[in-house]
Amino acid sequence: MIEVDGVTKAYGSGKTRFLALDNVTVTIRKNEFFTLLGPSGCGKTTLLRVIAGFVDPTSGTVTMDGADLLKLPPYARPVNTVFQSYALFPHLTVRQNIAFGLEMLGKPRAEITQTVDEMMALVQMTKMADRQTGQISGGQQQRVALARALAPKPKVLLLDEPLSALDFKLRKDMQIELKRLQTETGITFIFVTHDQEEALTMSDRIAVMSAGAIRQIGSPRDIYDHPAERFVADFIGDTNFLPAEILSEADGVVQVRLGSGAEIAARPVEGAGRGAVTLAVRPEHATLGPEAGALLPGTLRNIVYFGTDTHYHVALDGGDSFVVRAQNQPDRASAVAEGDRVGITFPPGVGQVLRD
Amino acid sequence: MASSSGFDVRRQFGFTTIALACFVMLYLPVVLLVVYSFNAGTSVAIWEGFSLRWYRSAWENVQVQEATVRSLVLAFWASLISTSVAVMAALATTRTRPFKGYSAIFAMINQPLMVPEIVTAVALLIVFAAVKVWTGYTGLGYLVLAHSAFCIPFAYLPIRARLQGMDLSLEQAASDLYARPWQVFRRITLPQLWPGILAGAMLAFVISLDDVVITEFVKSAGQDTLPTYMLGQLRRVVTPEVNAISTVLLAISVTMVIAFFFVSRMRK
Amino acid sequence: MADLARTRERRELRTRWLLLTPALIILFIAASGPLLITLIYSFLTPGDYGGVQWKFSTDAWFNVVFQRDIFDDTLGFADAHLSIFWRSVKLSLMTTVGAVILGFPTAYFIATRPANRRDFWMLLIMIPFWTNLLIRTFAVMELIRNEGTINTVLMALGIIDEPIQMLFTEFAIMVGMLYVYLPLMVLPLYASMERLDFSLVEAGYDLYATRLAVLRRIILPLVKPGLIAGSILVFVPSLGAYVTPRVMGGGKQLMLGNLIELQFGQGRNWPLGAALSITLLAIVMVALIFYVKSAGKEEVGHG
Numbered sequence: 001m002i003e004v005d006g007v008t009k010a011y012g013s014g015k016t017r018f019l020a021l022d023n024v025t026v027t028i029r030k031n032e033f034f035t036l037l038g039p040s041g042c043g044k045t046t047l048l049r050v051i052a053g054f055v056d057p058t059s060g061t062v063t064m065d066g067a068d069l070l071k072l073p074p075y076a077r078p079v080n081t082v083f084q085s086y087a088l089f090p091h092l093t094v095r096q097n098i099a100f101g102l103e104m105l106g107k108p109r110a111e112i113t114q115t116v117d118e119m120m121a122l123v124q125m126t127k128m129a130d131r132q133t134g135q136i137s138g139g140q141q142q143r144v145a146l147a148r149a150l151a152p153k154p155k156v157l158l159l160d161e162p163l164s165a166l167d168f169k170l171r172k173d174m175q176i177e178l179k180r181l182q183t184e185t186g187i188t189f190i191f192v193t194h195d196q197e198e199a200l201t202m203s204d205r206i207a208v209m210s211a212g213a214i215r216q217i218g219s220p221r222d223i224y225d226h227p228a229e230r231f232v233a234d235f236i237g238d239t240n241f242l243p244a245e246i247l248s249e250a251d252g253v254v255q256v257r258l259g260s261g262a263e264i265a266a267r268p269v270e271g272a273g274r275g276a277v278t279l280a281v282r283p284e285h286a287t288l289g290p291e292a293g294a295l296l297p298g299t300l301r302n303i304v305y306f307g308t309d310t311h312y313h314v315a316l317d318g319g320d321s322f323v324v325r326a327q328n329q330p331d332r333a334s335a336v337a338e339g340d341r342v343g344i345t346f347p348p349g350v351g352q353v354l355r356d
Numbered sequence: 357m358a359s360s361s362g363f364d365v366r367r368q369f370g371f372t373t374i375a376l377a378c379f380v381m382l383y384l385p386v387v388l389l390v391v392y393s394f395n396a397g398t399s400v401a402i403w404e405g406f407s408l409r410w411y412r413s414a415w416e417n418v419q420v421q422e423a424t425v426r427s428l429v430l431a432f433w434a435s436l437i438s439t440s441v442a443v444m445a446a447l448a449t450t451r452t453r454p455f456k457g458y459s460a461i462f463a464m465i466n467q468p469l470m471v472p473e474i475v476t477a478v479a480l481l482i483v484f485a486a487v488k489v490w491t492g493y494t495g496l497g498y499l500v501l502a503h504s505a506f507c508i509p510f511a512y513l514p515i516r517a518r519l520q521g522m523d524l525s526l527e528q529a530a531s532d533l534y535a536r537p538w539q540v541f542r543r544i545t546l547p548q549l550w551p552g553i554l555a556g557a558m559l560a561f562v563i564s565l566d567d568v569v570i571t572e573f574v575k576s577a578g579q580d581t582l583p584t585y586m587l588g589q590l591r592r593v594v595t596p597e598v599n600a601i602s603t604v605l606l607a608i609s610v611t612m613v614i615a616f617f618f619v620s621r622m623r624k
Numbered sequence: 625m626a627d628l629a630r631t632r633e634r635r636e637l638r639t640r641w642l643l644l645t646p647a648l649i650i651l652f653i654a655a656s657g658p659l660l661i662t663l664i665y666s667f668l669t670p671g672d673y674g675g676v677q678w679k680f681s682t683d684a685w686f687n688v689v690f691q692r693d694i695f696d697d698t699l700g701f702a703d704a705h706l707s708i709f710w711r712s713v714k715l716s717l718m719t720t721v722g723a724v725i726l727g728f729p730t731a732y733f734i735a736t737r738p739a740n741r742r743d744f745w746m747l748l749i750m751i752p753f754w755t756n757l758l759i760r761t762f763a764v765m766e767l768i769r770n771e772g773t774i775n776t777v778l779m780a781l782g783i784i785d786e787p788i789q790m791l792f793t794e795f796a797i798m799v800g801m802l803y804v805y806l807p808l809m810v811l812p813l814y815a816s817m818e819r820l821d822f823s824l825v826e827a828g829y830d831l832y833a834t835r836l837a838v839l840r841r842i843i844l845p846l847v848k849p850g851l852i853a854g855s856i857l858v859f860v861p862s863l864g865a866y867v868t869p870r871v872m873g874g875g876k877q878l879m880l881g882n883l884i885e886l887q888f889g890q891g892r893n894w895p896l897g898a899a900l901s902i903t904l905l906a907i908v909m910v911a912l913i914f915y916v917k918s919a920g921k922e923e924v925g926h927g
Contacts, residue, residue, distance in 0.1 A: 052528075052532060053531075053532075054528050056632065073531070074528070074531040074532050075531045075532070075533075075534045075535055075536055076534075077532075079532075080532055080533065081528075081529065081532045083525045083528070083529055084525075085523060085525055087523060087525040087526050087528065087529035088529075089526060089529075089530070089544060090526075090548065091547045091548060100530070100533050100535070100543075101533030101534055104530075104533055104534035104535045104536075104539060105534050148529075148533065149532075149533075152533065152534065363829075365822060365825050365826050365829055366736040366822065366825070367835070368729070368732060368835060368839055369835060370729070371729035371732050371733055372729075372733055374725075374726060374729035374730065374733075375729050375730040375732070375733030375734070376733075377726075378726050378727075378729070378730040378806070379730070379748060381726075381803070382748070382749075382752050382803075382806065382807075383748075383752075384767075385760070385763035385764050385766070385767050385803070386752070386755075386759075386760065386763045388763065388766065388767065388773055389759070389762070389763040389766060392766070399771065400766045400771075400772070401766070401771055401772050401773045401775075401776040402776060437650070438650075440646075441646040441647040441650060442647060444643040444644070444646060444647065445643065445644055445646075445647040445648075447643050448639075448640040448641075448643035448644045449644075461644060461648070464648065464651055464652075464655075464656055465647060465651065467651065467655050467656060468651075468655055470860075470908070470909075470912055471655075471659070471905060471908070472860070472861065472863070472864025472881070472904055472905065472908055473864065473866065474864050474866045474880075474881040474884055474885070474901065474904070475659070475662075475864065475884075475901045475902075475904055475905050476655060476658070476659075477866075478662065478884055478885075478888060478897060478898070478901045479658035479659050479661065479662040479901070480654060480658050481888060482658065482661055482662055482665055482894065482898065483657070483658040483661050485675070501650065501653060501654045502654050504650055504654070505650050505651055505653070505654035505655045506654075506655070508647055508650065508651060512647075559754075562754055565756075566755070566756040566757065566758070568757070568758045568867050569866050569867060573885075573888075583756065583758050586758060586759075586762070587758060587867070587870075587871075590762070590765075590871060594766070598762070599766075602756070602759040602762060602763075605756055605759060606755055606756065606759055609754060609755045609756060610751055610755060612754075613750060613751055613754040613755070614747070614751070616754075617747055617750065
């Protein structure tokens, strides 16, 4: 278990002072696949490097199973890193790269050979053992980097955007592969990425970061279905933002009034204000229908065909715009046309009130 | 057939001609110098047939022999010393965050590149003349010291370039994999730094081998190197023997430079 | 916590200085330190047979800067100084201009070769640069001396009857310096031309510019940093040249470097030599500071 408590990292001073990490507190559980998700510059990599020991925080503590990690230099921490650039030693072979950490730990030769063989089998690189790292493909380098970091059997594996250099197809395969390795080895993975899809498919829990702070922590489904604030809702997936007014709150459900005057139940969020709020509704959670009896009436402005689905851009009567996403059926053209009067409906409880 | 104006945006009138003339100009005198070193006659302008007589006479000239040995010994020590200290200095100035006094240190290391050689030469003459009187020592040490100093930037710059081009995450990866600082240096940094060190040492060697001005002012009596010996010879009647010595020196330098060119291009 | 970071920083600082010490000691003994002593010597009185007497005096500096016309016996001497100063600056400027005229097209030529050939052409520039300066000067000397290749060929062809006196003239010094320092112009010029985006040149032609206009209005402004760097790199060593004027000028046409040497040889006026050499250093430093300033400004401008 890693506990990060109140960690701040400041660069510069005075006017140019910049907080790469701003009072970050998070607990990462044993054996979980934990993802730090956020746009570039949000501090996710800095947090990873604080845990690895390459960055000394300005204040705060980091402990692992109760022991202070910050006192230890990188080479004494029981964590290993898979670097974004892989950082494979170019003058060593695949086998020598994987053996490096074990040699540094002073393991007996026989044990090193055995572990390295196991690791190469685990990442399916046995045939490439004596290649130079410059002679293997990007995907293979990625697997060697993984095997090298796993070989010393660290308690925690840190992965710094390890898939970003791979092409689309390979990335998909590696996502499944990584998840399999994590389940098989039982090692805690802390994974840094800016790719929301990667985060959603692999993680047990996700921490969404922005401007050096953690915005929301939760399971992928939590984060997607119930974003706590506008940044999270906007960063992950597409979202419609609607002005709304909270009328009442009871038993974890709030009743809101939309701009059109219609009223519907929505999910509340801790820390949201009273009265005027913003409601988030995912495009695929809403449906397009006739104007009569709909929650939000408006005029259809645009129909954009995407293959798997179609996006309907609606100009609401109040002046806002709204996108509805509907799955396509084979050979069935859209029943509506641009310029038609339409109505938008979504079920109670789907809308999420946001903290601003 | 399609018509075409034949317009090349990269062309400028006369540039190619001047450039090619420039290359001819750069090489013609040296080529002639080499050619006449094989002249059978005593002239450096009138060709009288092929002969190796001037190489033989240079080879048998005791002064040339001594100067050659002295030049090589000096270049060896100067490149060894300057490269060793340059490696350390390069590590101290690239592997750490920028620090106070960095630009002063950088200026000091590169001083021999900025200060005219004659100024350094005169300054060394002043100091070493006094030291020679105090200590009575007149050996090769002064030249070794002077050469080591002005070779430092030549060794330092390629090594520093190599270090800067090196992926810092490799060293971090090593320390992440439990290597202590010294192990990181031995196992990761040094093996990758070798081409830079080699390049730096070769440059230093060539620079030391070619130096005239500082050597001329620092040397004690009877401590001629090949270049100062040649400078002394120019006062007399010039025979192709000087061409022969030049050709040999040129061959060493050119070999070193081409080797340097390929070493500094070695895979990172 | 903060202590931890500070301890680590302190240890890092100590390692850094330990690593720097050997280089700095050598440089202090055989480069920086002697310069300081030279400065001190320039304020002393010359000894009778070279060396100095430890007596404070500003005579040396007076001799460098002013023309003494009160004392008849030193009048000619000061004139010689000024003419040597003037010759040094004049020949260095001419060398720089010559290097631009030859080096600019050459660098442009290399930069417009296919990418995989440029290294080869640059190697051709690098080889002379790293080969012995004395030998290269010597090669030019053999070409232009009275019994040299040019005169021999011209006489054999019957174009001239008597050899043209080229060696031991200012022209010879300039040609020699141009020859040995030309690569220093090509290197930085090439570096900035290689980065030149030729779509800008195409845009120029697209907007009705002639070749000359493209050269003047587009290429030249874009490679100005390289041009300045090259000019300084040629001017500075030309000003302090010693070997080339000695070989090509034959002791008849002195430049600053030779004048300085003279004070330590026949002149036996070490303080004057020291003062002259500090003067040379000061001029060079001004040129270098000018270069650093303009280079810094360019970077910001493009930034």
